[in-house]
Amino acid sequence: MSVASETNYYDRRGILGTLGRDGLLQVILIANTVIMLAPIVIMVFSAFKTTPQIFQSPFSIPDFSQVANFAKIWTQTNFLRYLMNSFIVTGASMVLILTLGTMAAYAIGRYQFKGSTFILMFFLAGLTLPLKLAIIPLFMLMRDLSILNNQLSLIFVYTAMGLPTTVFIMTGFIRTLPNELEDAARMDGASEARIMWAIMLPLVRPAMVIAGIQNVVPIWNDFFFPLVFIQNDSLKTLPQGLTTFMGEYTTDWGVLFSGLTLSAAPIILIYIVLSKQFIAGMTSGAVK
Amino acid sequence: MPQLRMTGRGLWITALIVPPLAFVALFIVYPIISAFAYAFFDWQGLRRGDFVGLENFHTVLFVEPYRSWTLNAFKNNVIVFFALMVLQNGLGFILAYALWRELPGARFHRIAVFLPVVLSTIIVAYLFKLFYHPLFGVVNLSLKGLGLGWLAQPWLGQGHTALWSIIVAQAWHMVGFPTLVFLAGMQRIPGEILDAVRMETESEWVKITKIVWPLVAPSATIVFTLLFVGAFNWFELPYIMGGLDGSPFGSTDVLGLYFYRTAFGNVSAGQQDFGLGSALAVLIFIFIALIAGVITTRLRAREIQI
Numbered sequence: 001m002s003v004a005s006e007t008n009y010y011d012r013r014g015i016l017g018t019l020g021r022d023g024l025l026q027v028i029l030i031a032n033t034v035i036m037l038a039p040i041v042i043m044v045f046s047a048f049k050t051t052p053q054i055f056q057s058p059f060s061i062p063d064f065s066q067v068a069n070f071a072k073i074w075t076q077t078n079f080l081r082y083l084m085n086s087f088i089v090t091g092a093s094m095v096l097i098l099t100l101g102t103m104a105a106y107a108i109g110r111y112q113f114k115g116s117t118f119i120l121m122f123f124l125a126g127l128t129l130p131l132k133l134a135i136i137p138l139f140m141l142m143r144d145l146s147i148l149n150n151q152l153s154l155i156f157v158y159t160a161m162g163l164p165t166t167v168f169i170m171t172g173f174i175r176t177l178p179n180e181l182e183d184a185a186r187m188d189g190a191s192e193a194r195i196m197w198a199i200m201l202p203l204v205r206p207a208m209v210i211a212g213i214q215n216v217v218p219i220w221n222d223f224f225f226p227l228v229f230i231q232n233d234s235l236k237t238l239p240q241g242l243t244t245f246m247g248e249y250t251t252d253w254g255v256l257f258s259g260l261t262l263s264a265a266p267i268i269l270i271y272i273v274l275s276k277q278f279i280a281g282m283t284s285g286a287v288k
Numbered sequence: 289m290p291q292l293r294m295t296g297r298g299l300w301i302t303a304l305i306v307p308p309l310a311f312v313a314l315f316i317v318y319p320i321i322s323a324f325a326y327a328f329f330d331w332q333g334l335r336r337g338d339f340v341g342l343e344n345f346h347t348v349l350f351v352e353p354y355r356s357w358t359l360n361a362f363k364n365n366v367i368v369f370f371a372l373m374v375l376q377n378g379l380g381f382i383l384a385y386a387l388w389r390e391l392p393g394a395r396f397h398r399i400a401v402f403l404p405v406v407l408s409t410i411i412v413a414y415l416f417k418l419f420y421h422p423l424f425g426v427v428n429l430s431l432k433g434l435g436l437g438w439l440a441q442p443w444l445g446q447g448h449t450a451l452w453s454i455i456v457a458q459a460w461h462m463v464g465f466p467t468l469v470f471l472a473g474m475q476r477i478p479g480e481i482l483d484a485v486r487m488e489t490e491s492e493w494v495k496i497t498k499i500v501w502p503l504v505a506p507s508a509t510i511v512f513t514l515l516f517v518g519a520f521n522w523f524e525l526p527y528i529m530g531g532l533d534g535s536p537f538g539s540t541d542v543l544g545l546y547f548y549r550t551a552f553g554n555v556s557a558g559q560q561d562f563g564l565g566s567a568l569a570v571l572i573f574i575f576i577a578l579i580a581g582v583i584t585t586r587l588r589a590r591e592i593q594i
Contacts, residue, residue: 021492025386029393032383033400039460040403042426043415055424100308107304111297119305126316130521130576132544133569136551136562137322138315140334160315163308192300221408223524228552239410243528246414256418264411271406275399278406279468286465286510287472 040264047258054253069258077248079262081234082241089151089237090220093158097215098208100159101166106196108167109174110182120171126164127285131157135228142229153229154237158222162215165285169214173207174200213274213281220267238263323573326566333560344567348550354564360538361546368455368542369519375459377511380466381504385496387467388474398471402464409461413528416457420444420529444529447539454529454540461525466511473507474500502590509587513580520576523548543572 046054047069048062073079104123108116131138142153177200185195226240233244242263249255271278327344330337348354383401387394404412419425420443428440443453477500485499501508523544526534532549534541551565 022389022391025389026391026393028382029386029391029397033397035460036400036404036464039415039419042419058424058426058429096311100311103304104308107301111301113298113301119309122309122317123312126312129316129320130517130573131316131319132521132523133547133573134316134319134323135548136326136566136569137319140322141315141319143334156311157315160311163312164316167308192297217406221410223408223410239408242408242410242414253418253424256414260411260415264407267406267408268403271403272399275402279398279402282402282405283465283468283472286469286507286514 040268043257043264044261046253047261049254049257051251051253054257069254070262072255073259073262077245077259078233078236078241079245079259082236082238082245083266085151085235085241086220086238089154089158090216092151092155093162093219094212094216096155096159097162097166098212101163101170101211102201102204102208104163104167105170105174106200109171110196110200120167123164123167126160127168131161132224135224139228148229149231149235151230151235154222154225157225157229158215158219162219165214166211169211169284170204170207174204177203209277210281210284213277214284217267217278217282320573323566323569326562327570329563331562334562340563344563345571348564348567348571357538357541357546358568361534361541361543364451364534364540364542365520365522367451368458368522369516371452371455372459372462372515372519373512375455376463377466377508377515379459380463380511381470383463383467384470384474385500387471398468401467404461405464407461409524410528412457412461413525416453416460417444417529420453445536447536450530450536450540454525457529458522458525466515469507469511470504473504477503505587505591509584509591512587513584516580516583517576520544520572543568547572 042058045060045062046058048064048066050066050068053060053062104119107113108120138157139148142148145153147153147156181199182195185199190198221239222237223239223243226237230236230240233241236244242259245259246256249259326336328339328341330340330343348358387398387401419427422428422440422442422445425443427443431437431440441449444450481499481503485495489495521544522542526540526542526545527548530536530540530545532545534545547565547568550561550568553560
C-alpha cells in the first residue's frame with residue numbers, strides 16, 4: 001500500500017534526487033553487511049586452513065575438504081561434552097521456563113483473584129534487575145543447597161531469570177483469547193485443568209515460541225553463571241568450555257578457528273532458518 | 289467470577305501460581321535483598337563475620353588503592369557508554385532508516401545486521417582477539433595489504449587503544465539490536481503522517497529530525513536505557529579480551545570486572561572479599577537504578593502518543 005505513494009513521491013522529487021539519496025543508503029547498507037559478515041566468513045574459512053595458511057593468506061578461499069582441524073577437536077578435546085552440557089542445561093531450563101511461565105500467566109490472565117495484579121508486578125520487577133550483581137548471595141545460596149558445581153544451579157538461575165519475560169509476554173497474549181470456548185467447555189462440565197490443557201494451551205503456542213526464543217539465546221550463550229558455579233571440566237557449557245579450549249591451543253590457530261566455527265554453527269544455522277522468529281523474539285521485550 | 293475460596297478453583301489457581309513464584313522469590317528476590325545485607329558485614333572467605341556498618345562502602349570509595357580502582361573502572365564504563373551510544377545506537381538509527389526504505393535486498397541486509405547478535409559474546413571476544421593479534425591478526429594484515437602498514441599496532445596491548453578496540457568489537461556484536469528496534473518503531477509511523485510530510489517538505493534532514501526521530505522516541509527510550517544498563521554491567525568482552533585485571537595497566541578495567549575480582553579473588557588481588565564485593569555491587573546497583581530511572585522518565589516525557 002505504501003509502495004504506491006512512495007512511487008509518487010519519487011516522481012515528484014525527480015529521478016536523480018531519489019537515486020542519489022537511495023543510492024547513498026544502499027551503499028551504507030551494503031558496506032554494513034560486508035562488515036557484519038566478513039568476520040564470520042573469515043572465521044569459517046580459517047577453520048579449514050592450517051595455521052601457516054592462515055598467517056600467509058587469511059582471506060583466501062580454503063580447500064573445504066581439509067577437515068583436519070575439526071577431526072582434532074572431535075578426538076582430542078572435550079568439545080562434544082561441552083556441547084552436550086549446553087543442550088542439557090538449555091533444554092531443561094526452557095522446559096521449566098515455558099511450563100512455569102505458562103502456569104503463572106494462565107492463572108493471572110484467565111482468572112480474577114485478589115492479589116493478581118500484585119503477583120504480576122512481582123514478576124515484572126524481575127525484568128529490570130541485573131542479577132549479575134547478586135552473584136555473591138547466589139553463590140552462597142547454591143552452596144547451601146549443595147548444588148555448586150552441579151548443572152542444577154544453572155538450570156534454576158536461568159529458569160528464574162526467564163520467568164519475568166515469559167510471564168509478561170504470555171499474560172498479555174492469554175488475556176486476548178476469547179472466553180466462548182472456555183465457557184462452553186465449562187458448561188459441559190470439563191474440569192479447569194482439562195480446559196487449560198486441551199482447549200487453551202493449543203492456542204497459546206505462538207506466544208510460547210516468542211517467549212522461548214527470547215530466552216533460549218541468552219541462556220545458550222551465557223558465560224557468567226557457569227564461570228562462578230561450575231568448576232568441573234566435564235560439566236562445563238559451551239561458552240565456558242571454549243575458554244578452556246582456547247587456552248590449550250593458543251598457537252594452533254586452525255584449531256582455534258574451527259572451535260569457534262563449531263561453537264557458532266548451531267545457532268547460526270537455526271537463525272538462518274528462523275530469522276523472522278529470532279528477530280521478533282529477541283526484540284519483543286523492546287518492541288511494543 | 290466466583291469468590292476465591294480455598295476449594296476447587298482457589299486451589300487450582302494456587303497450584304498454578306506458587307511454583308513459578310517460588311523460583312523468582314528464591315533465585316532473584318532473595319539474592320538481591322541479601323546482597324544489600326552482605327555489604328554491611330565483614331567476611332572471612334565464605335564465613336560472615338561482624339557487622340561493620342558502612343565501613344565496606346567507605347573502603348571502596350575512599351581508601352587507597354580501592355579508591356583509584358573504583359574511579360578508574362567507573363571512568364572506563366562512562367567512556368564505554370558514550371562510545372556505544374554513538375557506535376551502536378547512532379549507527380543503529382542510520383541503518384534502521386536505510387532498511388526502512390525497503391530498497392532491493394533490504395530483507396537480506398536485515399538478516400545480516402542481526403546475525404552477530406545471536407552469537408555468544410565469548411565467540412565474538414575470541415574472534416576479535418585473534419583479529420587484533422599484532423603479527424597475524426587480519427586487522428594489521430589488512431592495513432599492511434592496503435599500504436597502511438604504519439597504522440598497524442598491537443591493538444589490545446597498549447593502553448590508549450585497548451578499550452576502544454574492545455568497544456568496536458561490542459558495537460559489531462550488538463549494533464543489530466538497536467537497528468531492528470528502531471526499524472520496528474519507524475514501521476509503526478502511520479502512513480498519513482508521512483504523506484502529510486511529503487506535501488510540506490522535500491528535505492530529508494527535516495523529515496528525519498522533525499518527524500521520524502520524535503516519533504521513534506519510545507524505541508529510543510528503550511535502547512538508551514538498555515544500553516546504559518548493559519554498559520555498566522559490561523563483563524564478558526573485557527574479561528576475555530583484556531583479562532580479569534583489565535590489562536594493560538587497568539586501561540580496560542570496568543566495574544563488572546572489578547566487582548568480580550574483588551568478590552572472588554584472582555592472582556594479583558589474591559584474597560576474595562565478599563564484604564567489599566557486596567558493597568561495590570550495591571553501589572553499582574543503586575547507580576544503575578537511579579540513572580536508568582532518570583533516563584527513562586526524562587525520555588518518556590518527550591514521547592508523543594500517536
